[in-house]
Amino acid sequence: MIDANELCLDALQALPDPMFIISESGRYIALLGGHDRQYYHDGHHLVNFHLNDVLPADKAAWFLEQIQLTLEKNALRIVEYPLAAEDVEGLPTDGGPEGELWFEGRIQPLPKPIEGERAVIWLASNITERHRLQNQLQHLSETDELTGLYNRRKLIAELERRFAEFRRYHHPLSLIIFDIDLFKQVNDKYGHLRGDAVLQELTELCAELIRDHDTLGRFGGEEFALILPNIRATEAATTAERLRKAIAEHSFQHIGNITISLGLTIAREDDDTIENLISRADEALYNAKRNGRNTYCQQL
Numbered sequence: 001m002i003d004a005n006e007l008c009l010d011a012l013q014a015l016p017d018p019m020f021i022i023s024e025s026g027r028y029i030a031l032l033g034g035h036d037r038q039y040y041h042d043g044h045h046l047v048n049f050h051l052n053d054v055l056p057a058d059k060a061a062w063f064l065e066q067i068q069l070t071l072e073k074n075a076l077r078i079v080e081y082p083l084a085a086e087d088v089e090g091l092p093t094d095g096g097p098e099g100e101l102w103f104e105g106r107i108q109p110l111p112k113p114i115e116g117e118r119a120v121i122w123l124a125s126n127i128t129e130r131h132r133l134q135n136q137l138q139h140l141s142e143t144d145e146l147t148g149l150y151n152r153r154k155l156i157a158e159l160e161r162r163f164a165e166f167r168r169y170h171h172p173l174s175l176i177i178f179d180i181d182l183f184k185q186v187n188d189k190y191g192h193l194r195g196d197a198v199l200q201e202l203t204e205l206c207a208e209l210i211r212d213h214d215t216l217g218r219f220g221g222e223e224f225a226l227i228l229p230n231i232r233a234t235e236a237a238t239t240a241e242r243l244r245k246a247i248a249e250h251s252f253q254h255i256g257n258i259t260i261s262l263g264l265t266i267a268r269e270d271d272d273t274i275e276n277l278i279s280r281a282d283e284a285l286y287n288a289k290r291n292g293r294n295t296y297c298q299q300l
């Protein structure tokens, strides 16, 4: 006949992921499972130590906060966090995965106190590979393949974020939309691949001319957008002129000189959405084209 207690214990010991039992004050009460050294280090020495004894202060505080929140909610909580073997005092470094690992922690309150203290089960699954893929996917979904710049989707999200800051804190915000003049002729004369190379070279040139917190992205086709937070209209106009001049003076590989036209606007108190900003910048760009190209116009 099967001994249910023995089976339970065997099953717990064989858990693929480490299961910590941690008290409300942060003491490791027990550790079960997690024996595969391909995914986990041996953390058995942690038992009876306190989170503060073995983790850097900020990490220990974060773990304690998660335990507290779980006990308050009295329900399962799922968190994701990075942790490297070097972060954990006394962890044997021979064997076990290297570098920063990402974990999913499934934290569940225990029904009864242990030695007078409330406690949780903290099941830690190594999700490093999943995390890496998620990052890669996110990067792909936000990036324009040809230029490596933010794509339209990410630009819109970034503009939304900056516009919310403008509405909330009245931080000034400018938007420049620019596009290459007569780019169709470049493609027709030199071919699409050379045209692509121009888009890449132009990207590198522009990236050198903007501030760290400005956001440059490809809005679509040969159209780019530059989001300039915390800048006055006059400074944004200086940036527009700087870009225009730098492009006009640059000799692009194989094709020589090209020019761009730019439309500039700033966020206004009566703007309801970023669509207002985008359409004013577009209008300004259209005016720049009408004014003979290789220039910038503003629609404030």
Ligand SMILES: Nc1nc2c(ncn2[C@@H]2O[C@H](COP(=O)(O)OP(=O)(O)OP(=O)(O)O)[C@@H](O)[C@H]2O)c(=O)[nH]1
Pocket (backbone or CB within 6 Å): 146, 179, 180, 181, 182, 183, 184, 185, 187, 191, 192, 193, 194, 195, 196, 199, 220, 221, 222, 289, 293
């Ligand atoms: N090589 C290349 N060309 C592109 C890409 N995206 C858009 N284009 C080209 O950009 C050109 C845009 O042409 P138009 O909209 O007529 O504008 P334009 O010739 O630049 O003229 P203006 O904007 O009026 O100065 C088209 O020939 C598109 O094929 C791209 O990824 N690579």
